[in-house]
Amino acid sequence: MTEKIDIRGACDMPPMAKSLGRMSWNKTGSWRNVTPVIDYDKCTRCMLCWKFCPDLAISCTDPPEIILDYCKGCGVCAEECPVKCIEMKEGL
Amino acid sequence: MAEVPKKLTIPAEEYICSGHLACQGCGAALAMRYALKALGPNTVYTVPACCWSVIDGPFPYTTLGVPLFHIAFEAAAASACGLSAGLEMVGKKGVNVVAWAGDGGTADIGIQALSGAAERNDNILYICYDNEAYMNTGVQRSSSTPWGAWTTTTPARHFKKRPKKNLVDIMVAHQIPYVATAAMAFPEDLIRKVSKAKDIEGTKYIQIFASCPPGWRMAPEYAVKAVRLAVNTRIWPQLEVEHGVYTINRKPRKYTPVAEYLKLQGRFAHLTEEQIEQMQEMVEREWDRLLFLEKSTHEMAGLPLAGEKAAASKEGGAGAAAGQG
Ligand SMILES: Cc1ncc(C[n+]2csc(CCOP(=O)(O)OP(=O)(O)O)c2C)c(N)n1
Ligand code: SF4
Ligand code: SF4
Ligand code: SF4
Ligand SMILES: [Mg+2]
Numbered sequence: 297m298t299e300k301i302d303i304r305g306a307c308d309m310p311p312m313a314k315s316l317g318r319m320s321w322n323k324t325g326s327w328r329n330v331t332p333v334i335d336y337d338k339c340t341r342c343m344l345c346w347k348f349c350p351d352l353a354i355s356c357t358d359p360p361e362i363i364l365d366y367c368k369g370c371g372v373c374a375e376e377c378p379v380k381c382i383e384m385k386e387g388l
Numbered sequence: 389m390a391e392v393p394k395k396l397t398i399p400a401e402e403y404i405c406s407g408h409l410a411c412q413g414c415g416a417a418l419a420m421r422y423a424l425k426a427l428g429p430n431t432v433y434t435v436p437a438c439c440w441s442v443i444d445g446p447f448p449y450t451t452l453g454v455p456l457f458h459i460a461f462e463a464a465a466a467s468a469c470g471l472s473a474g475l476e477m478v479g480k481k482g483v484n485v486v487a488w489a490g491d492g493g494t495a496d497i498g499i500q501a502l503s504g505a506a507e508r509n510d511n512i513l514y515i516c517y518d519n520e521a522y523m524n525t526g527v528q529r530s531s532s533t534p535w536g537a538w539t540t541t542t543p544a545r546h547f548k549k550r551p552k553k554n555l556v557d558i559m560v561a562h563q564i565p566y567v568a569t570a571a572m573a574f575p576e577d578l579i580r581k582v583s584k585a586k587d588i589e590g591t592k593y594i595q596i597f598a599s600c601p602p603g604w605r606m607a608p609e610y611a612v613k614a615v616r617l618a619v620n621t622r623i624w625p626q627l628e629v630e631h632g633v634y635t636i637n638r639k640p641r642k643y644t645p646v647a648e649y650l651k652l653q654g655r656f657a658h659l660t661e662e663q664i665e666q667m668q669e670m671v672e673r674e675w676d677r678l679l680f681l682e683k684s685t686h687e688m689a690g691l692p693l694a695g696e697k698a699a700a701s702k703e704g705g706a707g708a709a710a711g712q713g
Contacts, residue, residue, distance in 0.1 A: 298449070301448050301449070303448060310448070313447055313448075314448075315447070315448055315449055315450035315456075316448040316449070317448060317449050317450075318405045318407070318449060318450060318451065318453075319405055319406075319407035319408050319409070319444070319445040319449045319450065319451045320405045320406055320407040321407060321449070322407035322408075322409075322445070322449075323407065324406065324407055324408075327412070341393055341395075342395070343393050343395065343396055347396075347397070347398060347575060348418065348612050350410060350412075350413060350414050350415075350417040350418045350421070350611070351406055351408070351410075351417070352402055352404065352405065352406045352421070353406055356392055356393065356396070356400050357391065357392065357393065358391060358392070358393040358394075360393075363406065365406075366406035366407060368412045369412060370412035370413035370601075370608040370609060370611065371412075371413070371607070371608060371609030372413050372608065372609055372611050372612055374609065375609040375610065375612070375613060376612055376613070384609075
């Protein structure tokens with residue numbers, strides 16, 4: 297994962313304005329006010345939640361897991377889950 | 389960690405990373421994620437001013453795993469053409485040069501550069517992600533905003549009274565090899581079209597319908613559902629136009645009334661029942677026009693039409709079932 301890059305002045309600048317790292321240092325999990333929780337007893341491993349997560353915050357694994365560092369709490373996964381086994385919970 | 393699941397319907401490889409700056413439920417973020425699954429690592433993007441200029445992150449970071457040039461609002465197609473020509477000059481083959489712009493950057497300010505590229509048939513893939521307004525600057529009307537919609541420059545009492553500009557037909561009129569529409573609620577279809585386009589020589593144009601929860605005044609969880617409804621109501625037909633021959637890729641078995649799509653979104657909340665009925669009629673008229681175009685262009689090219697019978701039975705009346713599901 298990319299770390300945050302400190303640029304304090306012209307001396308730290310690359311010769312042209314090019315990217316030096318990825319945005320993954322930015323833990324967007326702090327944006328969240330509701331949190332998806334998967335009920336693994338009901339989950340069929342269909343991976344639709346993974347497919348439709350705009351933030352790549354669901355792992356492509358069997359079973360899928362919510363990556364809380366990045367999940368913004370949009371609720372798309374819970375809405376799209378065909379067996380409705382993802383609950384959006386407050387206060388997590 | 390557990391192994392990769394076996395029944396994936398789209399490739400597992402990711403070329404965008406988490407941590408990007410899109411709002412909750414951003415359809416444009418999903419559109420980019422899927423497009424790159426089709427394009428792969430040998431790709432370079434030019435992105436004019438639009439939400440994706442912000443989503444990608446501030447200097448010195450990027451979200452994409454491929455090079456991305458941030459360029460001026462009107463210059464998506466022009467800069468992509470330059471890159472494509474430059475790559476040709478240095479003898480680099482097999483690089484996908486992609487211009488990635490919003491609907492404002494495509495239908496309004498970027499249209500002359502796009503038209504120039506298409507007329508020259510320069511070797512670029514132009515992708516417009518269409519969220520139907522200038523979202524990055526706070527939801528102003530674009531020429532791709534649909535009839536009936538609220539935006540900050542078309543307030544509810546004076547909602548947009550002109551139809552959405554038909555960019556697909558404008559691009560077809562340039563006689564380029566490939567024009568298509570896709571929707572980010574149907575990633576398999578989107579990925580198939582981008583994969584197909586990247587292997588065609590010349591100018592390719594794909595317009596991806598992508599939701600914008602804040603701009604559509606909609607709860608973010610409906611980001612995918614709303615776009616699926618746009619296709620199933622026929623508000624956003626999924627098309628491919630290859631050398632002028634139209635194919636409608638998806639003819640829902642049962643059409644959903646447009647009201648189902650509209651009611652999810654605050655930007656249509658002011659519409660009266662009569663106005664919704666008016667919209668339903670506009671959608672049906674456009675669908676009939678597309679069915680006619682599909683039939684006649686296939687006939688002219690001497691090509692058989694898949695699902696011929698189903699399409700013909702549609703002539704019995706608007707709203708009848710047709711084609712594959
Ligand atoms: C020449 C110029 N005019 C205006 C702007 C301000 N501006 C930046 S992004 C934007 C809206 C872009 O809308 P669209 O292309 O639909 O992309 P979206 O933000 O919806 O993703 C505007 C007006 C600019 N950057 N440059
Ligand atoms: S969408 Fe629901 S059922 Fe499918 S894998 Fe995700 S949690 Fe499990
Ligand atoms: S709530 Fe949204 S961001 Fe979080 S895992 Fe579900 S789809 Fe991804
Ligand atoms: S304003 Fe809309 S298009 Fe822009 S990042 Fe937010 S959700 Fe995406
Ligand atoms: Mg837009």
